[in-house]
Amino acid sequence: MTNLRFISPLVVVLFAMFVATVPVSAQENFSRGDCNLDDQINIADAVLSLSILFSGAGPALCPDACDVNDDGNTDISDPVSLLSILFSNAGPPPAPITCGQDPTPDGLDCPTTSSGCTAPPAEICDNNVDDDLDGDIDCADSDCATDPVCLPPTYSYFGDVYPQVIQTKCTVCHAPPSNFGGLNLEDSMTNDSYATLVNQPSAECGSYDFVEPGDSSASWLFRKIEGTHVAAAQAAGCSTAAAGSQMPIGGFCCLTPAEIQLVKDWIDQGAAP
Numbered sequence: 001m002t003n004l005r006f007i008s009p010l011v012v013v014l015f016a017m018f019v020a021t022v023p024v025s026a027q028e029n030f031s032r033g034d035c036n037l038d039d040q041i042n043i044a045d046a047v048l049s050l051s052i053l054f055s056g057a058g059p060a061l062c063p064d065a066c067d068v069n070d071d072g073n074t075d076i077s078d079p080v081s082l083l084s085i086l087f088s089n090a091g092p093p094p095a096p097i098t099c100g101q102d103p104t105p106d107g108l109d110c111p112t113t114s115s116g117c118t119a120p121p122a123e124i125c126d127n128n129v130d131d132d133l134d135g136d137i138d139c140a141d142s143d144c145a146t147d148p149v150c151l152p153p154t155y156s157y158f159g160d161v162y163p164q165v166i167q168t169k170c171t172v173c174h175a176p177p178s179n180f181g182g183l184n185l186e187d188s189m190t191n192d193s194y195a196t197l198v199n200q201p202s203a204e205c206g207s208y209d210f211v212e213p214g215d216s217s218a219s220w221l222f223r224k225i226e227g228t229h230v231a232a233a234q235a236a237g238c239s240t241a242a243a244g245s246q247m248p249i250g251g252f253c254c255l256t257p258a259e260i261q262l263v264k265d266w267i268d269q270g271a272a273p
């Protein structure tokens, strides 16, 4: 009884030696690491691999798939490699990663009697998973280059900037009756908020328009929310004293990095209404 656990690895080694002597013939496609041939590479493959090695399960239907590190042997280093890939960011296994033939000749094969693998899993571009196991996740994967979820969003004033930033963070001061700084940003029957800003010179430093379409760094509104308005005034020869404060002023300061980025992207994309 006690010797059984040593016999199992021996059987595997003998099996490996046996298949090594068999001439290369038609092989089933497989995905490296998918030891149980369920088209997924996960902990179950490591468990099966260990069971084959140490608990008499097996032999593997497709030994090449269990040879995670592609060293031509199925041994303890394979489940170890697989666990590192799954849990320690060890990077993808050697090819074939998404269902194919072994590009490196070795003694292991994937006989046509096994189910091998089915179609390569496609990368789903917004699930934060490396579905096709090529090492690139979601939008970082070139497969997703034209997927709508990976294209940069295009912002508009009335669709994004006005409701998300101006209305929530600015009109408390920049609307009648106060119109602080002489600036009315409220969109109403009598005031077009967009027209007030785009291509309109600021009072504090007339060299800058509030919004210069396509150029956030030349836009006074952006410099005021970014907090680079004093440097901007200096660069343009305006009075730095007149440049005033970062917006929203005082205790209301400042916008979140995401809000500042939204305004920046909107201007740099052309400041669409």
Ligand code: HEC
Pocket: 165, 166, 169, 170, 171, 172, 173, 174, 180, 181, 182, 183, 202, 203, 204, 205, 210, 220, 221, 224, 225, 243, 244, 245, 246, 247, 248, 249, 252, 255
């Ligand atoms: C708590 C009141 C308050 C809030 C909130 C506020 N502002 Fe101001 N804003 C002022 C005051 C007061 C001035 C004039 C003094 C100064 O510039 O420091 C001013 C001036 C400005 C100017 C310069 C006007 C000019 O003619 O050059 C811009 C641009 C501006 N604000 C944009 C914004 C934006 C964008 C927001 C929202 C993200 C905002 N402000 C939020 C009070 C406020």
